[in-house]
Amino acid sequence: MDQTKKKIKPNQITLLPPDTRVFVTLINPYGEEAQKSLELSVNTTKEELQSILQQLVKTEEDQVYSFFHNNIELIDTLNQLIASDPEYKLENTFSLTYHPQSLFRIQPITRQTAALEGHEQPVLCVQFRTHGDVLATGSGDTTIRLWDMLTETPIATLKGHKNWVLCLAWSPDCKYIASGSHDGQVCIWDVETNSLKGQPLIGHTKWVTSIAWQPMHLDEECTLVASSSKDGSVRIWSRISLSCLISINAHQKAITKMLWGGQGHIYTASEDTTIGVWNKSGKRVQELKGHGHWVNSIALHTDYTIRCACFSEGNTEINRKQAKVLFDKMLNGKNERLVSGSDDQTLMLWEYTSSKPKVRMTGHQQQVNHVQFSPDGRYIVSASFDKSLRIWDGYNGNWIATLRGHVGSVYQVSWSSDSRYMLSASKDSTLKLWSLQKKKLAFDLPGHADEVYAVDWAPIGGEKAGSGGKDRRVKIWRH
Amino acid sequence: MPQHDYIELHQKRFGKRLDTEERARKKAARQPHEIAEKAQNLKGLKAKMFNKERFKEKALMKKQMLAHEEKDIEVNVEDVKDGAVPTYLLDREQQQQSKVLTNMLKQKRQEKAGKWDVPIAKVKQMSEGEMFQVIESGKRKQKSWKRRINKVCFVPETFTRKPPKFERYIRPTGLRFKKANVTHPELKTTFSLPLLGVKKNPQSALYTTLGVITKGTVVEVNVSELGLVTQTGKVIWSKYAQVTNNPELDGCINATLLV
Numbered sequence: 001m002d003q004t005k006k007k008i009k010p011n012q013i014t015l016l017p018p019d020t021r022v023f024v025t026l027i028n029p030y031g032e033e034a035q036k037s038l039e040l041s042v043n044t045t046k047e048e049l050q051s052i053l054q055q056l057v058k059t060e061e062d063q064v065y066s067f068f069h070n071n072i073e074l075i076d077t078l079n080q081l082i083a084s085d086p087e088y089k090l091e092n093t094f095s096l097t098y099h100p101q102s103l104f105r106i107q108p109i110t111r112q113t114a115a116l117e118g119h120e121q122p123v124l125c126v127q128f129r130t131h132g133d134v135l136a137t138g139s140g141d142t143t144i145r146l147w148d149m150l151t152e153t154p155i156a157t158l159k160g161h162k163n164w165v166l167c168l169a170w171s172p173d174c175k176y177i178a179s180g181s182h183d184g185q186v187c188i189w190d191v192e193t194n195s196l197k198g199q200p201l202i203g204h205t206k207w208v209t210s211i212a213w214q215p216m217h218l219d220e221e222c223t224l225v226a227s228s229s230k231d232g233s234v235r236i237w238s239r240i241s242l243s244c245l246i247s248i249n250a251h252q253k254a255i256t257k258m259l260w261g262g263q264g265h266i267y268t269a270s271e272d273t274t275i276g277v278w279n280k281s282g283k284r285v286q287e288l289k290g291h292g293h294w295v296n297s298i299a300l301h302t303d304y305t306i307r308c309a310c311f312s313e314g315n316t317e318i319n320r321k322q323a324k325v326l327f328d329k330m331l332n333g334k335n336e337r338l339v340s341g342s343d344d345q346t347l348m349l350w351e352y353t354s355s356k357p358k359v360r361m362t363g364h365q366q367q368v369n370h371v372q373f374s375p376d377g378r379y380i381v382s383a384s385f386d387k388s389l390r391i392w393d394g395y396n397g398n399w400i401a402t403l404r405g406h407v408g409s410v411y412q413v414s415w416s417s418d419s420r421y422m423l424s425a426s427k428d429s430t431l432k433l434w435s436l437q438k439k440k441l442a443f444d445l446p447g448h449a450d451e452v453y454a455v456d457w458a459p460i461g462g463e464k465a466g467s468g469g470k471d472r473r474v475k476i477w478r479h
Numbered sequence: 480m481p482q483h484d485y486i487e488l489h490q491k492r493f494g495k496r497l498d499t500e501e502r503a504r505k506k507a508a509r510q511p512h513e514i515a516e517k518a519q520n521l522k523g524l525k526a527k528m529f530n531k532e533r534f535k536e537k538a539l540m541k542k543q544m545l546a547h548e549e550k551d552i553e554v555n556v557e558d559v560k561d562g563a564v565p566t567y568l569l570d571r572e573q574q575q576q577s578k579v580l581t582n583m584l585k586q587k588r589q590e591k592a593g594k595w596d597v598p599i600a601k602v603k604q605m606s607e608g609e610m611f612q613v614i615e616s617g618k619r620k621q622k623s624w625k626r627r628i629n630k631v632c633f634v635p636e637t638f639t640r641k642p643p644k645f646e647r648y649i650r651p652t653g654l655r656f657k658k659a660n661v662t663h664p665e666l667k668t669t670f671s672l673p674l675l676g677v678k679k680n681p682q683s684a685l686y687t688t689l690g691v692i693t694k695g696t697v698v699e700v701n702v703s704e705l706g707l708v709t710q711t712g713k714v715i716w717s718k719y720a721q722v723t724n725n726p727e728l729d730g731c732i733n734a735t736l737l738v
Binding site: 121122124125139140141142162163164166167182207209210230254256271294296297369370407408411428429430444445446447449453454 | 559561562563564565566567569570706708709710711712713714
């Protein structure tokens with residue numbers, strides 16, 4: 001006799017009968033409701049919801065969306081998602097937050113393909129050209145080296161600085177590099193001839209901490225570049241006349257990081273615990289106060305868009321109109337969001353219109369060294385000296401996950417362009433690849449012999465990342 | 480030679496001659512010729528004395544000329560210091576942490592003969608009387624097969640004593656240690672690290688199995704606190720160290736890390 005006993009699993013989800021209808025409201029990433037509530041069948045699939053949303057929001061391209069309820073993703077049908085929320089009752093409207101997803105998928109980085117020798121002192125800064133075909137690295141031996149990514153060989157050595165090259169930045173049209181050094185000099189290099197333009201620009205009295213070009217959609221010719229220094233001032237230089245146009249005495253203490261935002265403002269993070277917002281004529285627009293200690297790093301949610309909006313995927317032609325269009329789309333009618341990480345172990349989310357922070361994000365146990373928005377602006381990752389990285393929601397600052405795995409302070413972090421992976425460089429000489437979806441370590445990338453100081457993932461043009469560190473080697477990593 | 484300052488007095492009272500500068504210039508212009516004539520024509524003792532003076536003068540002149548030349552050369556190369564750090568580390572005083580084994584250290588290790596090249600190579604032999612204390616047992620205290628160890632020991636965490644009736648070697652709890660003060664030889668810093676086990680006691684293999692720690696013993700310590708990583712990415716969590724003091728006399732175990 002066969003007695004089949006029904007084993008009831010303790011976690012069995014009770015699904016609603018298939019002909020039930022529920023009221024659903026679609027909420028956009030900022031938290032606002034898109035439409036009045038819709039009446040949908042419980043068995044609506046993800047694809048059907050996408051087509052409904054596309055009609056409602058009226059997007060032009062085939063935009064792919066993902067749907068969330070209380071941070072749980074909709075995978076199959078609406079029924080399963082409803083079942084996962086035990087508090088939901090049929091009379092209430094079911095809220096679904098939608099997020100646009102990137103259409104392309106970047107493959108994870110798993111191995112080292114090249115260890116480029118040449119620098120005689122530790123490599124301090126690393127940045128890919130927007131297409132990802134040339135890598136510029138600045139080092140303590142006062143030179144900048146350009147490396148070709150197709151053959152993984154050196155192209156040129158740019159000499160002209162007299163002290164450590166602390167920071168460098170490619171111009172938005174990728175024809176020039178501006179670099180700042182430890183003695184306060186700023187050099188502008190012409191990449192087509194691999195030579196220094198004019199003379200080094202003198203003006204700062206102490207070392208240069210960061211360099212930023214004016215975004216392309218504000219100025220098509222890329223004439224203005226700003227540099228910030230330990231002496232507390234920001235200087236705006238003209239690439240054409242090679243002279244200092246304006247010097248802003250921004251802070252009393254050192255400026256740790258400076259960004260040129262897409263709305264035309266210059267954001268300066270300083271050791272005097274405030275962040276200054278300036279316009280390019282030197283006038284202060286806002287002072288963002290809130291941190292209790294040095295502000296180490298700032299990031300804007302439009303960072304990635306500003307870096308590569310003028311180039312489209314696979315195309316090296318500069319499309320200036322497209323840059324403006326993409327930037328406006330990223331802003332979506334609101335202001336740029338700024339996140340700052342500080343020595344007081346917290347992060348804060350700001351908008352330049354108000355001097356008080358919107359959100360204060362706590363959780364780290366030591367100084368926060370580097371913060372980065374994901375390229376789609378949805379997430380923030382923060383790297384800290386407490387050996388962990390934390391992921392936060394990019395819109396409201398809610399904590400999402402903590403990534404542990406490093407055995408030394410995490411120095412820098414970089415996103416892949418589809419916002420699915422993060423690469424972190426640490427004092428323990430390893431780089432680690434983290435998956436955002438699984439919220440844990442995807443690949444461990446050892447290989448450096450000493451601390452890794454800088455890392456960059458190529459924004460457009462292939463899955464490669466470059467890193468440089470104290471062992472004087474520049475390493476290229478690919479899938 | 481004027482015997483008093485009558486020349487200066489006259490110049491103060493009546494002023495200098497109108498052609499004094501001209502005359503002084505011409506006299507100075509004649510000097511090289513006069514010196515040359517002397518140098519070529521002097522003989523004997525006077526020549527010797529003159530040559531000696533002249534040699535000193537010339538040495539001085541050469542130095543001055545070099546100094547003048549240096550002023551013309553622009554000093555372009557400033558001191559570029561070693562130890563370049565990125566901007567986020569510039570204002571911070573970083574503690575020197577133990578680093579990954581560098582290539583140089585590895586080379587040194589390969590050059591050195593023998594794998595166990597330890598700081599303390601030879602240790603003084605210890606007699607059994609020094610190490611053990613005979614414990615008498617039995618109803619009439621006639622049996623003397625028990626021994627109590629007089630030196631510091633290490634027992635593993637899962638250690639349970641044998642039944643006291645059958646215990647031959649007694650390790651007193653007062654002489655059991657779990658931590659050692661380990662010094663890194665390159666960095667000259669000392670850390671208090673937990674012990675993992677005794678690798679080798681130079682006195683005898685018996686002491687190794689018992690876990691006795693004396694001067695010169697090689698012990699294994701837990702170094703996960705130091706955050707060392709190999710080149711392949713694995714985290715190093717244990718290393719060997721050699722004990723450098725007499726723990727039973729000091730009350731603590733001091734050791735140097737064997738890198």
